[in-house]
Amino acid sequence: MSTFMQLTINGAGSGAVFALLALGFVIIYRASGAVNFAHGSLVLVAGYITVRAQESMGITVAAILGVLGAGVLAVIIERVLVARTRGGDPIALVLLTIGVDVVIVEEVARRLGSSAPFVRVPWANEVIHVGQITVLKGQIVALCFGLVIIAVLFALFRFTGWGLAMRAQAEHREAAALMGVRNTQVTAAAWLIAGVLAGIAVLFLATPDFAGGGVSRATHSLVLVAFPAAIIGGLDSTNGAVIGGFIVGLTGAYSQQYVSFEFARVAVYLVMLAVLVVRPSGLFGTKEVQRV
Amino acid sequence: MALALPLYVSEVWLRVFEYAMVGAVAAIGLTLLSGHCGQLSLGTPFFMLVGGTAYAALAADAEAGSDLVGIGLPPVIAIVGAVVVSSLAGLAFAPVAGRVSGIYLAVATLSLVFLGLYLGQRFTEFTGGAATGRPAPPFTIFGFSLTTREPELTVLGVPFGAQERMWYLFLILVIGGIFLALGAVRSRPGRSWRAVRDNPASAAAMGVNVARARATAFAVSAGYAGLAGVMMVLWFGLLKADENEFQGSWSIAAAISLLAIVIIGGLGSVWGAVLGAAFVFGLPLALRLLVPSVPLLASITEGSGGFTPSVITAFAYGSLIVLVVIFEPGGLAAIGRRITARFGR
Amino acid sequence: MKPTSDGTTAAESTYVPELHVRNVTVRFGGLAALTDVSFTVKPGTIHALIGPNGAGKSTCFNVVSGLYPVDEGDVRFGPSDLMSTAPHQRVSLGIGRAFQNTALSGHVTVLDNVMLGRHALTRGGFLLAGLRSPRMRKEQQLHLDRVVEICEFLGLGDHLQRPVGQLSYGDQKRVDVARALATEPKLLMLDEPAAGMNDAETSVMAQLISDIRSSLGISVLLVEHDMSLVMSIADHVTVLDFGRGIADGTPSQIRTSPEVIRAYLGGGEGPAVLQEELS
Numbered sequence: 001m002s003t004f005m006q007l008t009i010n011g012a013g014s015g016a017v018f019a020l021l022a023l024g025f026v027i028i029y030r031a032s033g034a035v036n037f038a039h040g041s042l043v044l045v046a047g048y049i050t051v052r053a054q055e056s057m058g059i060t061v062a063a064i065l066g067v068l069g070a071g072v073l074a075v076i077i078e079r080v081l082v083a084r085t086r087g088g089d090p091i092a093l094v095l096l097t098i099g100v101d102v103v104i105v106e107e108v109a110r111r112l113g114s115s116a117p118f119v120r121v122p123w124a125n126e127v128i129h130v131g132q133i134t135v136l137k138g139q140i141v142a143l144c145f146g147l148v149i150i151a152v153l154f155a156l157f158r159f160t161g162w163g164l165a166m167r168a169q170a171e172h173r174e175a176a177a178l179m180g181v182r183n184t185q186v187t188a189a190a191w192l193i194a195g196v197l198a199g200i201a202v203l204f205l206a207t208p209d210f211a212g213g214g215v216s217r218a219t220h221s222l223v224l225v226a227f228p229a230a231i232i233g234g235l236d237s238t239n240g241a242v243i244g245g246f247i248v249g250l251t252g253a254y255s256q257q258y259v260s261f262e263f264a265r266v267a268v269y270l271v272m273l274a275v276l277v278v279r280p281s282g283l284f285g286t287k288e289v290q291r292v
Numbered sequence: 293m294a295l296a297l298p299l300y301v302s303e304v305w306l307r308v309f310e311y312a313m314v315g316a317v318a319a320i321g322l323t324l325l326s327g328h329c330g331q332l333s334l335g336t337p338f339f340m341l342v343g344g345t346a347y348a349a350l351a352a353d354a355e356a357g358s359d360l361v362g363i364g365l366p367p368v369i370a371i372v373g374a375v376v377v378s379s380l381a382g383l384a385f386a387p388v389a390g391r392v393s394g395i396y397l398a399v400a401t402l403s404l405v406f407l408g409l410y411l412g413q414r415f416t417e418f419t420g421g422a423a424t425g426r427p428a429p430p431f432t433i434f435g436f437s438l439t440t441r442e443p444e445l446t447v448l449g450v451p452f453g454a455q456e457r458m459w460y461l462f463l464i465l466v467i468g469g470i471f472l473a474l475g476a477v478r479s480r481p482g483r484s485w486r487a488v489r490d491n492p493a494s495a496a497a498m499g500v501n502v503a504r505a506r507a508t509a510f511a512v513s514a515g516y517a518g519l520a521g522v523m524m525v526l527w528f529g530l531l532k533a534d535e536n537e538f539q540g541s542w543s544i545a546a547a548i549s550l551l552a553i554v555i556i557g558g559l560g561s562v563w564g565a566v567l568g569a570a571f572v573f574g575l576p577l578a579l580r581l582l583v584p585s586v587p588l589l590a591s592i593t594e595g596s597g598g599f600t601p602s603v604i605t606a607f608a609y610g611s612l613i614v615l616v617v618i619f620e621p622g623g624l625a626a627i628g629r630r631i632t633a634r635f636g637r
Numbered sequence: 638m639k640p641t642s643d644g645t646t647a648a649e650s651t652y653v654p655e656l657h658v659r660n661v662t663v664r665f666g667g668l669a670a671l672t673d674v675s676f677t678v679k680p681g682t683i684h685a686l687i688g689p690n691g692a693g694k695s696t697c698f699n700v701v702s703g704l705y706p707v708d709e710g711d712v713r714f715g716p717s718d719l720m721s722t723a724p725h726q727r728v729s730l731g732i733g734r735a736f737q738n739t740a741l742s743g744h745v746t747v748l749d750n751v752m753l754g755r756h757a758l759t760r761g762g763f764l765l766a767g768l769r770s771p772r773m774r775k776e777q778q779l780h781l782d783r784v785v786e787i788c789e790f791l792g793l794g795d796h797l798q799r800p801v802g803q804l805s806y807g808d809q810k811r812v813d814v815a816r817a818l819a820t821e822p823k824l825l826m827l828d829e830p831a832a833g834m835n836d837a838e839t840s841v842m843a844q845l846i847s848d849i850r851s852s853l854g855i856s857v858l859l860v861e862h863d864m865s866l867v868m869s870i871a872d873h874v875t876v877l878d879f880g881r882g883i884a885d886g887t888p889s890q891i892r893t894s895p896e897v898i899r900a901y902l903g904g905g906e907g908p909a910v911l912q913e914e915l916s
Contacts, residue, residue, distance in 0.1 A: 035395045084618055091332060092617050094395050095555050098548055099613025106606040110598040221538045227399045235396070265537075266410045269403030276400055277387045472767030479766040479777060483753050486742050494740030497702050498820065499728035499757030512763050 002132040007253045013139025015249020016146025017204045021226030022233065022241035022248075023153060024194035024201075029235045030170035031190030032082055034093035039198055040223035041104035046070035046199035047206045047215035048108050051117040059120055067199030073104075074195025075188050082191075083184070109217050116216035119206045138209030149200065150242055153193075157238060162189055170236060198223075225252070225265075228272035234285020243283065247271065294463060298456040299448055306455040307527075308577040313462040314523040315573030317469050319553040319565035321516025324473055326551075327560025328482055329509035330394060330489030335385070335401030336517045336550045337542040338408040339378045341533075343518025344525040345418050346374035351429035359417045360426050367431045375518045382514025389510035390503035393492070401547075408542050412533030425532025428525045431461060439526050462523060466566070469516060473562045476512075485509050549573070552609040555616055558623025567624045571612075576605040638790040638852050641783055641821055653680035653823045653855055654715025654731070656701065661710035663696055663880075670696045673710070674882050676875040678824065683850055683857040685867045687891075688877035689901060694860040695737060697877070698828050701858070702734050703727055714824070728757040733822030735813040737829045737860075743802030747793055747812050748784065750801050754819025755780045784819055791815045791845065807838045811845075818849065824856045825849065831863045839863055843870050868892075876900065 021039065028036045050059075050066035057065075077100055085092050118124070126137040157163035165186040205222055206215045213219070229248040233240020248268050255267035281287050298306060318336050325331050351370035352362035365373065382389070388400050412419045420426025431439045437454075438461040445452040476482050487495035488505045496502050524541055525531045534540030553572045557564025579601035583590045592599050616623050640651070656678040663671040671693045678684040686694045699705040701712060703724030712719040717730050733754070741750050759780060761773050788797060791811045796804055801812055810830060817825055830846065831839040843866045850857050861867050867874065867888070874891045876884040878900040884891055891897055 035399065081614060081618065090395050091326075091330065092621065094332060094398060095551070096614055096617040098551060099555075099610050099617065102548060102552070102606055102610030102613070106603055106610065110603055113598055217538045218536070221536075221544060224402060224537075224544070227402060231396065231399050262410055262413065266403075266406050269406050273388055273400060273403055276392050276396065280391045280393075280396065472763070475767040475769045476763045479773070480756065480759055480761050481763050481766050483749060484756055486745060486749075487753050487756075490742040490745075491740040493704050494736055495753075496704070496724040497728070497734050497736075497740075498753050498816065499725050500753075501723070501725045508763065 003257065006133045006135055007257050008250065009133070009135045009143070010139045011250035011253030012246060013136070013142040013146075013249070014204075014210065014252060015246035016143045016150070017201050017210075017245075018226045018229045018248045019150060019242045019245025020146055020197045020201045021223055022229035022245045023150070023238060024197040025226065025230040026233075026235060026238050026241040027166075027190045027194045027197075029230075030166060031187045032078065032093065033090050034082060034097060035090070035235065036097050036194070037094060038077060038097040038101040038104065039194070039226070040220040041101045041108070042070045042074055042195050042198040043202045043205065043223050044105060044108045044215065044220050045073055046195075047119060047202040047219055048111065050119050050202065051206070051215050054120055059122065063119075063121075063203055066202065067196050070199035070202075071192045071195035074191040074198070078188055078191040079184075083187070105217065105220055108215075112216060116214035116218070118208055118214040119203055121203060121207055124207045124209060136209045138204065138207055142204045145200075145204075149197070153197075154238070156193075162186060166190060201226075225268055228268050231282055232272050232275045234282030236286055237282065237284035240282055240284035295460075298452070298459050299450050303453065303455040304581055306459050308574050308581065309570075310455070310458055310462050310523075310527055311577055312570045312574040313466045314520050314527055315550065315553055315569035316466055316566045317523060318517050318520035318550050319557065319569050320469050320473050320562055321513035321520075322550055323554045323557065323560055323562060323565040324477065324482075324485070324516075325509045325513035326554055327558075328477060328489060329485040329506060331389070331506055331509060332394060332398035332551070333401045333510070333513065334398055334544065334547040334551065335404035336513070336520075337544075337546040338401075338404035339382060339514040339517035340521030340524060340546075341408045341412060341419075341542040342381045342514075343374040343378040343521030344531050345412075345521075346377040346518070347371060347522040348420075348426055348428060348525060348531045349418050350374065351431075352426070353429075360420065361417050362429075367429060368433055370429070371431075371519070371522055374522050375515050378518025378521065379511045379515035381518075382511035383507060385510060385514075386503075386507035390507035393506075402544070405537055405542070405544050405547055409534055409537050412542065416533075419533040420531055422533040422535045425530045428529050428531055431458075431526055439529075458526065461526075465519060465523060469519065470562055470566070473516075477560075477562065481505075481508070549606075549609065552613055556609060556612050556623055558625030559621075561623065561625030563628075564623050564625035567628075572605065572609050575608065576601040579604060638786060638849075640853050651854060652715075654717075655680055656824055656856065656858065657711075657713040658697070658701070659710050659712070661697075661700060661712065662708050663693075663700060663705055664708050669880055670705075671700070671877075671880045674877065674880070675710075676882060676885055678856050678858050679873065680856055681850065681854055682872040683846065683859060683870050684873045684875065685859045685861060685871035686875050686877060687861065687864070687867055688883075691879075692877040693880040694877055695828060696880070698734065698826055698858075698860060701727075701826065702732065725757075728820050728822075731821075731823030732826065733817040733820035733824070734826035735810075735817040735828060735830065737832065739801075739809045739813040741801045741809060741812060741816070744800055746798050747788065747801055747804070747815075748781075748797045750812055751784050751788055751815045751819050752780065754816040755784065757820065784815075787815050787818050788812075790848075791818075792841075807834050807842075810834070810842070814845070822855060824858060826858045828860050829862060830859070831861060831866050839866055842866070846870055 024039055025036060028034060046066040046069055049069040050062045053062035053065050081096055082093060085096055123137045123141045127134050128137050128140060165183055169183060169186055204210060206219050225248060229244035230241055232247055233244030251268050251271050252264045256264035275283060318340060322336050325333055347370050349361045350363045350365045350373045351367045353364040354362040392400055413422050430437050438457040439454055441453040484500045484505045487498060487500055488502050492502045534542050537544055539545050549572050553568035554565055556571060557568030583593055593601060620626055659675050661671055661674045662669060686697055688694055696705060700707055714730055714732060759776060765773050788794060791814060793811055793815060796808060801809060814830060831842045834842060846857060847870045871888055874888055875882060876891060876897050883896045883900055884894045
């Protein structure tokens with residue numbers, strides 16, 4: 001039982017981080033109709049900035065710089081490239097972000113060479129004992145921090161003009177696109193927030209507690225695990241993204257323990273496939289309505 | 293010209309072209325799926341792994357004291373078997389491939405890459421594992437090997453070794469692949485795919501079973517991938533599972549480079565896929581060969597910047613994807629059409 | 638144009654089944670798009686569905702072609718229960734349709750778009766098509782001939798090799814009709830065939846529809862806003878309002894139906910126009 005509790009807490013911790021990434025996917029999807037395959041490179045760039053800056057400026061300043069860097073990069077991608085894609089065809093946008101991702105990842109990987117530096121967060125490599133169970137401090141911090149950010153985000157969605165505009169735009173995207181009306185500020189803000197979330201996520205992903213190693217290509221492919229989170233929940237559902245994130249985190253943690261470490265990576269994807277077979281638009285996603 | 297190429301070009305350059313042909317075959321399948329049926333897939337490397345593994349297991353002889361599975365079929369039958377097995381694997385994905393559309397499928401097929409990584413390392417009796425791999429059974433037909441230098445052969449004073457022979461084998465496979473694809477694209481199956489891509493509801497109203505059309509296109513592209521997988525294994529002379537998901541023959545990087553071929557060539561264009569493959573698969577190998585003779589290139593690739601030929605290629609095709617999507621959605625094929633139209637007049 | 642006689646269709650009989658729509662209710666979420674709608678399309682007639690915007694005409698169409706699920710009631714086509722027939726199988730029963738916003742492939746040629754209509758009448762998957770078997774090529778040629786005949790009948794003979802996206806809107810509507818006809822339907826369903834057309838184009842379309850019926854002997858089910866077109870060619874009219882059938886009869890009966898007049902006046906949708914059309 002204590003193993004199970006331990007797994008649940010660890011799984012929830014990584015689940016919160018995946019939820020941040022999945023929320024990024026959903027926010028961008030709702031704003032631009034694009035599945036952002038360049039999300040991994042946002043994470044990587046934030047991580048790179050952080051590890052480069054942390055020696056001289058300390059982790060706090062470095063982390064802030066990294067988070068802002070990812071946000072700014074996301075806005076640049078949106079303004080310079082995504083917004084210019086003719087017709088906003090979703091497939092073209094996917095391909096575009098894949099191209100962007102290839103270039104950015106290759107550049108960061110080239111700069112890193114063979115090194116994979118960790119983000120030096122103060123809570124790394126520490127454990128907490130609660131009764132019989134032992135959990136990584138990093139996972140607890142991830143869980144608490146993640147939940148706070150998710151709460152802030154949902155407040156933003158609900159109570160700000162931007163959140164309202166976002167919802168309107170997502171719901172009437174077709175009409176908005178037809179009339180050539182797309183609020184550029186709303187869209188840019190969406191990318192900024194998604195980038196910031198990616199930047200925050202890397203502060204947990206590229207630590208010793210997260211099994212992924214330091215900032216490297218592996219960090220980038222770890223982000224790919226957030227894809228299933230977004231898909232399981234439904235690409236256009238913010239609630240779904242959070243739930244999807246936790247499903248992914250817990251699935252990973254349980255299958256690592258009860259099956260094998262190697263299987264855990266696949267397990268997440270198998271869950272996604274199972275969900276897709278039953279509900280092709282995810283658990284909470286809007287069903288695509290055929291217009292004729 | 294293609295037929296006589298081995299008489300003029302050295303072995304090392306033949307290998308570059310052969311590798312590009314591997315990419316071409318996989319990309320032809322992918323361009324049918326993505327360009328005509330509108331279904332994006334990142335699962336191509338998985339089916340390549342399936343095809344390559346099936347070929348190795350079917351064609352290899354069972355050896356005493358070895359754990360490796362070997363059925364000992366004639367290589368020609370093993371190739372056909374490998375294509376059939378990978379198509380069936382593609383068909384088995386129908387519950388997802390038939391129901392899930394466009395971008396959802398792109399993410400769903402990501403799972404296949406991870407599945408391939410897992411299965412490849414888990415079932416070492418088939419794949420040889422990630423550490424050592426297993427040798428590729430040579431391709432022989434009527435006792436004449438097309439992938440090794442046995443028996444010896446000299447044509448017009450040029451010794452016909454493994455690479456010269458493999459050139460012809462690959463040429464036949466690529467031409468066969470192009471022939472089938474063009475025939476299908478121009479008739480009933482191609483029409484139904486395009487209808488599904490442009491408007492699934494109206495396709496259904498015209499009698500097209502949408503789920504089945506999508507599943508078929510997926511299975512066809514899996515079959516092409518399977519053939520490309522066989523070619524990949526023959527080209528390396530080795531079948532080896534990947535060590536991780538982000539680099540290797542069956543990795544996400546491979547999936548993305550295949551998608552790059554298709555985009556750069558022009559979504560849906562069979563000839564564009566061939567051209568794109570020459571660029572994306574051929575360039576890193578070509579650069580490597582050019583380094584010794586081009587001092588500027590040598591100073592870049594061997595400098596401290598880490599600009600290896602594969603990094604340069606990735607930069608090139610990554611930015612080309614972006615440029616193509618924004619400025620020329622028809623890709624190389626559209627550019628080619630425009631040039632021929634200009635000169636045709 | 639003659640009914641096909643070159644052996645390209647499996648069911649060559651001239652039998653045209655009746656379409657029965659019986660007590661059909663369709664709900665989207667909590668909203669009822671159709672409530673207890675019934676009508677019958679008699680063999681060989683031109684049957685029009687009219688009503689104000691949002692009355693459920695297009696929903697009705699999508700029910701018959703199987704794009705929307707039915708919550709209550711049933712739809713039969715002759716002996717076949719459409720409720721248990723998948724959308725793509727309805728073509729083989731003889732139901733062909735054109736769409737309100739021409740659902741064609743814009744980059745693809747007219748000929749290729751219309752050839753899609755032959756899908757259910759032909760066979761051959763990837764391998765057969767890829768290998769270009771002589772039998773398949775011969776079969777394809779036969780179908781191509783018929784498709785060219787249909788296109789010429791609709792006045793598209795000059796545009797066969799042009800991408801549909803380059804044609805005028807009126808021509809695109811005709812391509813859509815040609816594609817529906819290419820399925821060799823017993824019931825041709827046309828969703829606003831004259832939408833967006835000027836008067837001249839509309840009267841050409843009206844003539845075409847009545848030519849199709851008289852030369853092929855098939856039924857036509859029509860949704861149309863243009864009252865002059867409806868009143869001039871329809872044998873029978875069903876009027877929908879707020880998802881309910883409010884009148885059913887010949888054009889002359891409809892003209893004098895108090896419910897219909899009330900619905901149009903009450904709906905505020907161009908009462909003057911309707912008065913003019915009805916009188």
